[in-house]
Amino acid sequence: MTDFSATRALFDIPEGVIYLDGNSLGPLPRSAADRVKTAIEKEWGSMLITAWNRAGWMALPSRLGDRIGRLIGAEPSSVVTGDTLSIKVYQALAAGLELNPERHVVLSDTGNFPTDLYMAEGLLRQLGSGYRLKTVAPEEVVDHLDETVAVLMLTEVDYRTGRKHDMAALTKAAHDRGIITVWDLAHSAGALPVDLAGANADFAVGCTYKFLNGGPGAPAFIYVAPRYAEKVRPALSGWLGHEAPFAFDLDYRPGQGIERMRVGTPPVLQMVALDAALDAWDGVDMTALRARSIELGERFIAGVEAACPQLRLVSPRNPEERGSQISFAFEDGYAAMQALIARGVIGDFRAPDIMRFGITPLYLNEADIDTAVARLAEIMAQRLWDQPDYHRRAAVT
Amino acid sequence: MTDFSATRALFDIPEGVIYLDGNSLGPLPRSAADRVKTAIEKEWGSMLITAWNRAGWMALPSRLGDRIGRLIGAEPSSVVTGDTLSIKVYQALAAGLELNPERHVVLSDTGNFPTDLYMAEGLLRQLGSGYRLKTVAPEEVVDHLDETVAVLMLTEVDYRTGRKHDMAALTKAAHDRGIITVWDLAHSAGALPVDLAGANADFAVGCTYKFLNGGPGAPAFIYVAPRYAEKVRPALSGWLGHEAPFAFDLDYRPGQGIERMRVGTPPVLQMVALDAALDAWDGVDMTALRARSIELGERFIAGVEAACPQLRLVSPRNPEERGSQISFAFEDGYAAMQALIARGVIGDFRAPDIMRFGITPLYLNEADIDTAVARLAEIMAQRLWDQPDYHRRAAVT
Numbered sequence: 001m002t003d004f005s006a007t008r009a010l011f012d013i014p015e016g017v018i019y020l021d022g023n024s025l026g027p028l029p030r031s032a033a034d035r036v037k038t039a040i041e042k043e044w045g046s047m048l049i050t051a052w053n054r055a056g057w058m059a060l061p062s063r064l065g066d067r068i069g070r071l072i073g074a075e076p077s078s079v080v081t082g083d084t085l086s087i088k089v090y091q092a093l094a095a096g097l098e099l100n101p102e103r104h105v106v107l108s109d110t111g112n113f114p115t116d117l118y119m120a121e122g123l124l125r126q127l128g129s130g131y132r133l134k135t136v137a138p139e140e141v142v143d144h145l146d147e148t149v150a151v152l153m154l155t156e157v158d159y160r161t162g163r164k165h166d167m168a169a170l171t172k173a174a175h176d177r178g179i180i181t182v183w184d185l186a187h188s189a190g191a192l193p194v195d196l197a198g199a200n201a202d203f204a205v206g207c208t209y210k211f212l213n214g215g216p217g218a219p220a221f222i223y224v225a226p227r228y229a230e231k232v233r234p235a236l237s238g239w240l241g242h243e244a245p246f247a248f249d250l251d252y253r254p255g256q257g258i259e260r261m262r263v264g265t266p267p268v269l270q271m272v273a274l275d276a277a278l279d280a281w282d283g284v285d286m287t288a289l290r291a292r293s294i295e296l297g298e299r300f301i302a303g304v305e306a307a308c309p310q311l312r313l314v315s316p317r318n319p320e321e322r323g324s325q326i327s328f329a330f331e332d333g334y335a336a337m338q339a340l341i342a343r344g345v346i347g348d349f350r351a352p353d354i355m356r357f358g359i360t361p362l363y364l365n366e367a368d369i370d371t372a373v374a375r376l377a378e379i380m381a382q383r384l385w386d387q388p389d390y391h392r393r394a395a396v397t
Numbered sequence: 398m399t400d401f402s403a404t405r406a407l408f409d410i411p412e413g414v415i416y417l418d419g420n421s422l423g424p425l426p427r428s429a430a431d432r433v434k435t436a437i438e439k440e441w442g443s444m445l446i447t448a449w450n451r452a453g454w455m456a457l458p459s460r461l462g463d464r465i466g467r468l469i470g471a472e473p474s475s476v477v478t479g480d481t482l483s484i485k486v487y488q489a490l491a492a493g494l495e496l497n498p499e500r501h502v503v504l505s506d507t508g509n510f511p512t513d514l515y516m517a518e519g520l521l522r523q524l525g526s527g528y529r530l531k532t533v534a535p536e537e538v539v540d541h542l543d544e545t546v547a548v549l550m551l552t553e554v555d556y557r558t559g560r561k562h563d564m565a566a567l568t569k570a571a572h573d574r575g576i577i578t579v580w581d582l583a584h585s586a587g588a589l590p591v592d593l594a595g596a597n598a599d600f601a602v603g604c605t606y607k608f609l610n611g612g613p614g615a616p617a618f619i620y621v622a623p624r625y626a627e628k629v630r631p632a633l634s635g636w637l638g639h640e641a642p643f644a645f646d647l648d649y650r651p652g653q654g655i656e657r658m659r660v661g662t663p664p665v666l667q668m669v670a671l672d673a674a675l676d677a678w679d680g681v682d683m684t685a686l687r688a689r690s691i692e693l694g695e696r697f698i699a700g701v702e703a704a705c706p707q708l709r710l711v712s713p714r715n716p717e718e719r720g721s722q723i724s725f726a727f728e729d730g731y732a733a734m735q736a737l738i739a740r741g742v743i744g745d746f747r748a749p750d751i752m753r754f755g756i757t758p759l760y761l762n763e764a765d766i767d768t769a770v771a772r773l774a775e776i777m778a779q780r781l782w783d784q785p786d787y788h789r790r791a792a793v794t
Contacts, residue, residue, distance in 0.1 A: 122633055128525055273666060
């Protein structure tokens with residue numbers, strides 16, 4: 001049994017705030033500040049350059065990779081952290097295309113997070129004529145898996161609606177047609193059980209600042225199936241992915257297995273914060289987390305639908321078909337979200353009209369859900385969102 | 398007049414340590430720990446997701462870019478920070494090649510830092526047949542500037558020897574032959590005056606954890622000459638380089654000017670540490686810094702040459718021809734460096750036989766130099782390096 005009241009105590013949520021945006025930026029784990037302070041003062045400050053060895057900095061990318069690997073059903077030594085998710089998408093896609101050189105189409109869907117599509121565009125332009133990105137509606141993906149497709153690149157859980165693809169079924173369908181898969185787990189890692197090995201996935205990528213609570217700009221991760229680990233030729237062939245970085249050879253030779261997916265010098269301060277955040281996941285059973293996520297999500301949907309007829313559920317009603325967020329459409333959703341935030345309930349907004357709420361069992365409980373519903377109901381019933389201040393858009397929404 | 402005893406007081410160097418490795422990892426600026434603590438507790442912890450706007454996180458990459466820009470002679474709004482130096486090399490090189498599409502050769506030299514060559518290899522493989530990397534000896538670069546070369550990619554200051562290229566002259570020679578330049582300033586930024594605008598440079602990249610003291614894994618930077626800023630098509634076309642990241646369009650449209658060289662979510666904690674580190678540079682006159690660097694470097698050379706006949710200077714003897722490090726070759730240099738580190742003088746070693754010493758006027762003075770020379774002299778005179786412990790190589794050297 002995972003004790004979610006115990007995990008709640010590990011986070012520092014401001015008094016009076018109900019935080020339903022852990023799917024965008026997870027809150028501060030209580031231990032993170034001290035861990036970073038130690039890394040700054042005792043390691044950087046006192047050990048200086050020698051901390052790369054003495055404080056274990058050089059091993060952080062792989063050690064954190066293994067810690068995340070446990071949460072996403074990855075084999076040991078198949079995940080490494082570093083860079084941003086955009087960069088990891090590029091790495092995975094380039095590797096997948098090089099493993100399937102006779103084909104030139106990348107298939108994705110319109111529910112994918114835009115940066116995945118943008119990075120694909122940029123890569124395919126480098127690869128030149130013949131290569132192209134084909135983007136179809138999420139529900140039509142399976143119909144477009146044919147022998148022209150080299151790589152199927154999908155985000156498992158839709159960032160807007162929470163709609164979840166069937167990773168195992170789509171991976172199998174792709175493999176049956178000779179297609180390599182790249183799965184983006186941005187809204188999956190720490191949100192629900194993922195079984196990369198069981199699904200026979202080829203590549204996966206994800207970020208750690210959402211459900212994993214690694215902090216603003218926390219490093220991304222990349223998974224390469226062990227069967228490909230020694231075959232992959234990195235497109236982003238940086239020195240820390242070299243077989244012997246400190247030999248300073250003029251020619252690149254890929255490092256052992258997943259190590260070759262490292263690129264440059266790792267962001268130590270961010271990695272130490274992530275390391276502290278991952279402590280909260282020790283002992284968390286992902287099946288129990290999923291059950292709790294569904295329980296709280298259903299409670300939220302029932303409450304909002306009963307009290308706010310103006311809002312329309314855009315997440316799948318069947319909890320098995322969604323991730324760990326609940327989204328409602330409302331024409332004045334931006335203003336309504338600002339009004340809600342002003343009253344201490346923090347969710348976020350995605351254009352054109354979606355109000356998003358992250359359901360994160362590590363630090364949310366029934367009372368939080370009920371209070372959030374009550375405040376939203378009040379805002380909707382009294383049109384409290386209809387104030388000029390709430391319509392003024394911020395740079396980041 | 399820059400007061401270098403005042404800048405020295407801004408750094409937290411451990412008692413008894415003389416730090417001659419600021420060319421690899423700069424020491425801790427005293428204000429960094431508090432600034433990161435504030436970012437973690439008051440921003441991440443209290444503002445949560447709203448800190449992207451309220452704490453100015455989203456503007457950090459450009460704001461820090463401008464602060465660095467002043468130190469390298471860049472025009473306002475021509476530098477942005479993010480990612481690692483390896484990634485920024487890839488971005489700059491890809492952009493340069495796309496601006497010179499009729500040509501297919503990247504010219505570099507054997508003194509370049511290996512990751513620059515590795516990243517070029519990876520990029521050129523994506524670009525396909527015809528593209529190739531040509532690597533010549535540093536002194537022969539000028540003879541190979543011909544009409545086959547698309548991009549000249551050089552590191553201004555050699556990481557091993559400190560030998561400095563003449564950026565203005567090589568850039569002019571390259572332009573005369575229709576060649577685009579990419580300058581790596583890893584060992585230049587914060588080490589000596591750089592005048593990108595005056596040299597008419599096209600692209601430049603660099604890291605901030607060496608002379609700029611931004612901390613382990615601090616973000617890199619990229620410069621694009623204003624004349625190219627609106628012409629460049631990013632190969633790494635991430636969402637934060639999009640014209641309107643929060644519109645979540647399916648198609649990529651490059652952002653305004655240098656903003657398009659942003660890729661993914663910025664590493665906020667690292668950026669805040671870098672911001673604190675850059676405070677030490679406020680008011681530092683780069684010409685005064687250079688004069689002081691040469692003064693201390695000459696003193697170090699004279700001292701070592703007088704006391705340690707076993708060591709051979711491999712940095713250029715003429716100070717105008719080197720950066721801000723002094724390197725000596727010694728067959729047992731690895732062990733000698735370990736012996737020196739054990740006695741509180743921290744430099745580093747680069748294979749096969751180079752002992753490197755960074756000369757960093759912000760926090761070094763004559764007494765440091767004299768003590769370092771005295772300890773090195775003692776080690777050499779008494780063969781104190783010849784112990785099994787000192788020959789045992791660490792993972793990171």
